[in-house]
Amino acid sequence: MYKFIFQDKLPRRPNRDQEFSQKIHVLATWFFNNIQDGRIPGHRETRQKWGSLWFAGKTKYDIALDSSYKYEQRRNLRGLTMVDKFYEVFSADPGFVIANDFDFDVPIGNDHVLTGTFDLIREVDYQGNKLIQVIDWRTDPYIPRDLVRKRDIQLVTFDYAFRLMFQTKPDQLVYYSFKSGELYPVEPRPPREIQRLISSVNNICSIIENNLYYPRQDWQHNICRWCNYRTPCAHWR
Numbered sequence: 001m002y003k004f005i006f007q008d009k010l011p012r013r014p015n016r017d018q019e020f021s022q023k024i025h026v027l028a029t030w031f032f033n034n035i036q037d038g039r040i041p042g043h044r045e046t047r048q049k050w051g052s053l054w055f056a057g058k059t060k061y062d063i064a065l066d067s068s069y070k071y072e073q074r075r076n077l078r079g080l081t082m083v084d085k086f087y088e089v090f091s092a093d094p095g096f097v098i099a100n101d102f103d104f105d106v107p108i109g110n111d112h113v114l115t116g117t118f119d120l121i122r123e124v125d126y127q128g129n130k131l132i133q134v135i136d137w138r139t140d141p142y143i144p145r146d147l148v149r150k151r152d153i154q155l156v157t158f159d160y161a162f163r164l165m166f167q168t169k170p171d172q173l174v175y176y177s178f179k180s181g182e183l184y185p186v187e188p189r190p191p192r193e194i195q196r197l198i199s200s201v202n203n204i205c206s207i208i209e210n211n212l213y214y215p216r217q218d219w220q221h222n223i224c225r226w227c228n229y230r231t232p233c234a235h236w237r
């Protein structure tokens with residue numbers, strides 16, 4: 001991906017699936033901004049917010065005259081179903097927000113810097129205890145198996161960044177599936193997984209420094225699934 005973006009300078013045009021995912025993320029951020037302000041948005045208000053994000057900048061005539069209208073409308077309805085499930089889960093128990101859409105920037109490996117954004121960090125009551133959860137908003141069209149979730153590179157990255165920023169482990173990493181509307185908790189990752197992340201970063205940086213690119217498609221860890229450059233990558237072999 002680095003090669004396509006920075007060396008070949010191919011344009012970065014998010015496809016409609018990526019836009020869909022981004023807008024679902026914006027909706028979740030908006031919802032928890034309201035929670036931070038001390039109010040739970042109404043259900044109808046939350047659905048309207050989704051409509052305003054998905055059809056942003058379009059009038060009803062644009063929508064009606066758009067030849068892909070049915071397709072767009074199907075996605076709108078898919079989004080609404082996700083929003084309804086999200087609302088049911090998080091309006092009932094939003095928890096206490098510690099960080100919402102919060103950027104991190106931490107050292108890693110051989111003098112490298114890892115940057116990213118925590119979707120949500122919150123504290124919840126669980127069986128009489130307080131639990132710190134680091135939640136990853138996921139719009140994957142499928143729900144990965146438990147083993148795949150445990151190896152999910154995004155969750156390991158959040159775990160690593162959390163430890164460096166807060167100098168402690170999170171209690172839970174959580175894969176929240178917008179498709180199923182369920183929270184899938186994952187234990188903080190063992191040292192070998194953290195080490196694997198650090199080695200991967202060192203390895204990728206050395207590939208970039210030495211200009212040794214070749215396609216390394218990685219569906220298991222979800223990296224390629226959301227990549228803009230799958231088509232040129234597939235033809236590169």
Ligand code: SF4
Nearest residue numbers: 001216217224227233
């Ligand atoms: S499809 Fe996968 S291997 Fe190819 S550029 Fe994208 S992320 Fe990299």
